[in-house]
Amino acid sequence: MAGNTNAPKTSYDTVEYPGFSYPDTHPDRLAVMAALHGLQPAPVATCRVLEIGCSEGANLIPMAYELPAAEFTGFDLAGLPIARGQQRIGELGLTNIRLFQGDLMEAETAPESGGLGEYDYIIVHGVYAWVPEPVRDRLLALCSAHLARNGVAFVSYNALPGSHMRNMIREAIVWRAEHAAGNAMGPEEQAAAGLDLLGLLIRTRPEEDPYRRLTEEQLTKLRKRSPKVLFHDELSPVYAPVSVAAFVQHARRHGLEYLSESVLPVPNDPSFRPELMEALREIAGDDTVALEQMLDFARMRMYRETLLVHAEQPVQRDLAGDVLREMRFASQATPAAGEREGVCAYNLPGGLKVGCDQAPAIGVMERLMTAWPRTLGYEEMRQTAAEDGLRSEAHVQRLLQQMAIARMIELHVYEPAVADVVSEKPKATAVSRQEARVHPHAANLWHGTVQLDDMRVRGLLQMLDGTRDHGELLAQLCVEFPEMGDEELKLGLEANLTRLLRAALLES
Numbered sequence: 001m002a003g004n005t006n007a008p009k010t011s012y013d014t015v016e017y018p019g020f021s022y023p024d025t026h027p028d029r030l031a032v033m034a035a036l037h038g039l040q041p042a043p044v045a046t047c048r049v050l051e052i053g054c055s056e057g058a059n060l061i062p063m064a065y066e067l068p069a070a071e072f073t074g075f076d077l078a079g080l081p082i083a084r085g086q087q088r089i090g091e092l093g094l095t096n097i098r099l100f101q102g103d104l105m106e107a108e109t110a111p112e113s114g115g116l117g118e119y120d121y122i123i124v125h126g127v128y129a130w131v132p133e134p135v136r137d138r139l140l141a142l143c144s145a146h147l148a149r150n151g152v153a154f155v156s157y158n159a160l161p162g163s164h165m166r167n168m169i170r171e172a173i174v175w176r177a178e179h180a181a182g183n184a185m186g187p188e189e190q191a192a193a194g195l196d197l198l199g200l201l202i203r204t205r206p207e208e209d210p211y212r213r214l215t216e217e218q219l220t221k222l223r224k225r226s227p228k229v230l231f232h233d234e235l236s237p238v239y240a241p242v243s244v245a246a247f248v249q250h251a252r253r254h255g256l257e258y259l260s261e262s263v264l265p266v267p268n269d270p271s272f273r274p275e276l277m278e279a280l281r282e283i284a285g286d287d288t289v290a291l292e293q294m295l296d297f298a299r300m301r302m303y304r305e306t307l308l309v310h311a312e313q314p315v316q317r318d319l320a321g322d323v324l325r326e327m328r329f330a331s332q333a334t335p336a337a338g339e340r341e342g343v344c345a346y347n348l349p350g351g352l353k354v355g356c357d358q359a360p361a362i363g364v365m366e367r368l369m370t371a372w373p374r375t376l377g378y379e380e381m382r383q384t385a386a387e388d389g390l391r392s393e394a395h396v397q398r399l400l401q402q403m404a405i406a407r408m409i410e411l412h413v414y415e416p417a418v419a420d421v422v423s424e425k426p427k428a429t430a431v432s433r434q435e436a437r438v439h440p441h442a443a444n445l446w447h448g449t450v451q452l453d454d455m456r457v458r459g460l461l462q463m464l465d466g467t468r469d470h471g472e473l474l475a476q477l478c479v480e481f482p483e484m485g486d487e488e489l490k491l492g493l494e495a496n497l498t499r500l501l502r503a504a505l506l507e508s
Contacts, residue, residue, distance in 0.1 A: 012055065012078035015187050017232050019058025019081075021443035024262040024305050025051075026063065027070070027121045028414045028447075030152040033260050033307055035323045035413060038316030040150055042120035044414035045069055050119040050146060052107075052139060053077075053127040057085030057099050060123075062443035064089075064097035065431040066416050072097040073116070075107055092430055104131075105138050108145075116142075120151045128157040128247075130236050136250070143308065144254040153308040154262060155247075162302030163241035169218050172198045173234045188227035191234055195222055244304060245293040255311050258289055262305040264405050270298040272405075288317055321397035328375035328412045329400070330446075331368035348407050356408070360390035360399060368409060373446065373504035374420045375412055416445040419506040422497045427466030428505050436461045444504040456481060456489070457496050461505065470494075 023029060027044045034041040042048075047070045051060045054074030064072045074097070076082055082101045089097055100112035108116055122143050128136055143153045158166065173194030177185075185193060199219055205212040222230060242250075248258045265271050276298070284290040295301075309315065333346040336353055344362045345355045346369075356362055363384045367376060385396045403409045419426070432442035432450075440452050442461065452458040459480050463473055470493065477489045500506055 010078045011187075011232065011236075012076075013080040015228055015231055016081070017055055018226055018228060019056050020441070020449045021062045021447045022059050022125060023447045025059060025123045025125055025154050026447040027067075028412055029262055030121050030154060030307060031413045032327070032411045033262060034150075034152050034309070035326070036319045036411075037259055038320050038323075039152075039259075039309065039313055041152060041413075042148065042150060047071075047120040048073075048118065048148070049121045049123065050074070050116070051123040051125075052104060052142065053124060054085070054099060056081035057088065057097070058443075059125065060097060060099070061085065061088055061092070061094070062431050062447060064094050065092060065429060066445055066447065068096060070096060073119070074099045075102040075104075075110075075112075077101070077103055088434065091434060104135055104142070107142065116146050118148050118151075119146055120148050122147055122151065122153040124153070124155045126156060128155055129241050130233075130238055131240075132238055133240070136240075140251055140254045140256065144256055144310075147256075147308075147310065149310060150313065151309070152259065153256070154305060155251075155308060156303070156305045157247060158239070158241035159247075159296065159301050159304045160241050160243040161297060162300040165214060165218060165300075166302060167239065167241065169198060169215065169222070170234050170239060172201070173230075177235050187231045187235070191227055191230035194234065195219060195230070241302075243293060244296055244301075244306065245289055247304070247306060248289045251308050252311065256308040257311040257313065257315065258292075259307040259309045259313075259315055262307060267406050270295050319401060321394065321401065324397050324400055324411075325378045326413070328377055328415055329364075329368060329381055330372060330375045330410045330412060331365060331408060332372060332410070333365060333369055333408060335369070346408065350407075352407060354406055354408060358399075359388040360385040360396075361403060361408070363388045364399070364403065365408060371420070373418045373502065375415045416504075417508045418445040418504050419501060419508045422494075422501050422506065425466050425469050426464050426497055426500075427507050428461050428464035428500060429507055430465075432505050433462050433465065442505065445507070446504045448504070450503045450505060454496075456484075456492060457499065460493070460496050461500060464500070464506070470497075 027047050027049060031041040031044050045067060049063065049070065049072045051074040054060050054076050055078065057074055060072050060074045079101045082099050085099045089099065100110065102110040102112065124139060124143070128139060147153055173191065176194040176197045177190035198215070202212050202215045251258070270276055280291055280294050284294065332349050336345040336347045343355045343357045344365070345353060346365060347353055356365065364381055367380065367384050381400060382393065382396050385399060390396055390399065400409065404411050429445060432444065435442040436452055436458050440458065441449050442452060444450050452461065456477070460473065460477065463476055468476065474490055474493050477493065478486055481489065
């Protein structure tokens, strides 16, 4: 059913909000965090997922493709994005996902909702801090009412105290937009004009001024975002960041409890400083949320991705090491030049680099880098560590936890049907080929976003429907890119196929 084009238009109907896949929202990620805290989440392969505020389904549709035995539902107030998503679903022939237009305040009774039902995982990304208080309250009430007994809800929001800084910047941008109303500026131009004004004003302060440095840092980040995103995020009529303590207090009024964040803390997080943690625990006692709030003051945290469960769930606050036996492990790392003899260095996603001089960890990394984009099981990790002298199972589990915190390895409870070799007739996912036709990026089988800035790679991806062998692919590339020499295309073909394999875009 198409989105209701007769419904009142929203700003998201007028200005498209770019959609992407968000790996932190994937049921696999949520299930891992639940399992690490002693819970028994629903199996990812057959789970039921609801996304509230799904826009055009750019996050939900790749999940439905990756998990054909699972069920997905999404709704959004904006009708045009829903219509675009429904068109994508029809083109892909997916039968395990439905999107409908609906007001969050009335979603349960909307004819298209089917009564909503019960869900193992609920996703609410980029909504909570941008809607009025009654809508926020209704949002958490929906999560509570429709979350399965052992379910996990993901709710992202801009957090305090860090968002105080963003709010100061936002006020200047909003002021400029309001005073541009008579200048016939479009929505995207209004956001850009606000940044220009702020840049002009901040240059009046001395270069060593702390306020100038903080503002310039935020401006640099904002200028990297598209004008459409700036318009929706910075010129939204509602912007209500909250502290984690206030958010959890709100969730508790609806029978929900704090589980964790969607990812483990980074290695340099204040929570890994023993002296600080000893002092904070004296203040917080066994109050996990109070501890998190104090840590947020130290972090100046601006954003959170909080996981919630029903209050009666027996959350284990110390990470469960034994559950690693049931998990799978992966690493997207690539080798890097070591800084000194005996050290193996690795490039990690996000531009990070880490060095390691422990033989068991190096052995684990070598196994996982060779296996990527596939995963390996716990027994393979244990045997690899044992070969390098680490035989205590407790020590192996501790090592794996430390490597996960260091972002050297990933923890999973599920593996998609991802290829581990380039076949004679390689096949990319239909959802990535569909995306590549209209965007310079595509969702991969691990629900990450792969940039496709090279037109040859993007064109090659669209050809990989499993019907062409390498010779036929080369012939088609010669037709599509006649300005390039045949020899150049031939040399690039195998390298680009390997690149797409490593990007987890090829199906097994």
